[in-house]
Amino acid sequence: MADPFEVRVGGQKLVGWTSAKLSRRRKDLTGSLTLECFYGSIPETPVLRNVKASAEIQALVGGSVAFTGKIDMRNGRGKKRKTADATGDKSDETFQRSVSIGRDAYSVTITARGETKRLIDSSHDHPTGTMKQVSPGDVVRGLVKNFGVKFVDASGANIKLEKARFRDGAPVVGEIHRFTKEHNLIVNETRDGTLQMTKPGNEPRGVDLILGQNILEFSAEQSEDVANSSITVKGQRTGSAQYGSAAVNRSVTAKQSGSSSDYSPFMVQITGDATDERLKARLQIENRERQEQSKNITVDVFHVQDAAGAPWDIGVKHYVEVAPEGIYDDFVVDELEYEVDASGTLKTTLTLVAAANDGDGQARSDSRAKGDARRAAAGISASPGLYPDPWTIGKMIFE
Structure with a gap:
């Protein structure tokens, strides 16, 4: 049986870590992985020697890849404790190891980011700084060409730019976001380290998330701090x-x-x-x-994988039902976090935002019909001045 959460460095299973946190967000081009390793005494020689900056690293959930990247940093920390020598001198000039030294005597922290991390650290290297008659996919492809990053355009966007000009010295990530945002597109990293471009509203559909079935804990929020007339x-x-x-x-x-x-x-x-x-x-x-931003929920789910046996993922649409908040609607996973504490307990947290309409301008009919029926059965109806406002993304009214 596969481990609930496993880490591999250079293809080899990493043992000795005591806690881990894996985070991925749609608005970030890459994800992050942090590991903590604690030892009961200071070792005589370096430990985990294959764990070094730039080494390939993977996190697996239930045997399936949930993150692929490279180690950014390894930080070792030690605690030097005074011990008495045979003469009773308690000077620490000649340090001696002690079997009673504390659990926090030596620790190693490992941080990693995904395969696309160099797009965040580097300036673009386009030879002319200008591309003509290009689609958003052409722009991204041209920007990542020399960085060894695999790119997949799953957006279907075919709007042509007469001319795309890149800012001299600008980070690759900044130019990617600038040109994709202006076309209502999202670019992020997949679990295997591929850079993908998608269009909101066309997300793959995941399992239903229902309080009492696979939602363990929730937090729901409606706000108007980002609203405009x-x-x-x-x-x-x-x-x-x-x-x-x-x-x-x-x-x-x-x-x-x-x-x-x-x-x-x-x-x-x-x-x-x-x-x-x-x-x-x-x-x-x-x-x-x-x-x-004004309509989001955070849920802790029971399982580390969805019903199909794959790790939870960002950019996936779920029907969500949380009766106390009047939620019977589609949401998209915007942030994902796996956390393993020192006791070995694995916690899975999803942050979801209101789903954009599908490509035809309507929410998917079966989930909308199901949600409306469940909402009506609960006696909940939208009413101005009463909570909640609709959890869906409202249409724009053009002037």
Whole structure:
């Protein structure tokens, strides 16, 4: 039977660690793994010699890969304890090991990030700093070309940029996020270290998460601290055939469904050619991100794997049911954390945000119908001025 949580370095199982934490988030390009190793006495020679900076490392959950990366840092710490010599001198100038030395006498902390970590540490190396007639996938592919990172474009996005200009010396991650965000796309690292690009609303569907069945503990939050009464996106056309005020004064404005009643406008400028398609795409992501932040839940789940036997994953859509909060809706895993404490207990925590609509502009019909039926059976109906507001992402109302 596979270990609930296993770590391999250079393909070999790592033993001797006492606690671990694995974290992955959609908005971060890569994940992180931290291990703690404690020893009851200070060793005479180095331990865990295969554990060194740049070594390949994997975390497996139930025998399946949950993280792939490289070690960033190894930090060893020791505690020197005074002991008496034969003459009773308690000087610590000649240190002697003691079998009674504390458990915290020597420890090693190991931190690692995913295979895409160099995209965060490095400036882009595009030879000209400009790409013409390219899609967002072309831009990302060009930026990661020399870094040995595998890239998969699963977004289906085909909007063409007349010209993409990269900022001199800018980090690769910054340029990737700049060009993908403006097209309402998400880029993150998979469990095997591949960089993937996806479109919100087209996430794979996972198992239902229901309080009392596979949710052990939960926290649900609704807020308006990121709400705005309206969002405006502005830009300019860049093509030689575009000129005059129609090319310069371009903008699109929309209100969020159920947005704040207080006057609080928000405005953002996009770079590149401000076509109608690109203006609306940026508006979509501004609306989505605000509503995701204002409607989220955190759950501890019973099992370390989903029903299919795979580790839990970010960017997966789940139907979530938490009756005390009136939640009977689709959510997407935004953050994931596995934590093993010193007693060996493994805790799995998912942070989920309201799901974007599917590609056809509607939530998936079967989950929506199921949620509506369960909500109605519980006697819960949306009512202005009463909690909860709808847990779904509201539509934009264009002005």
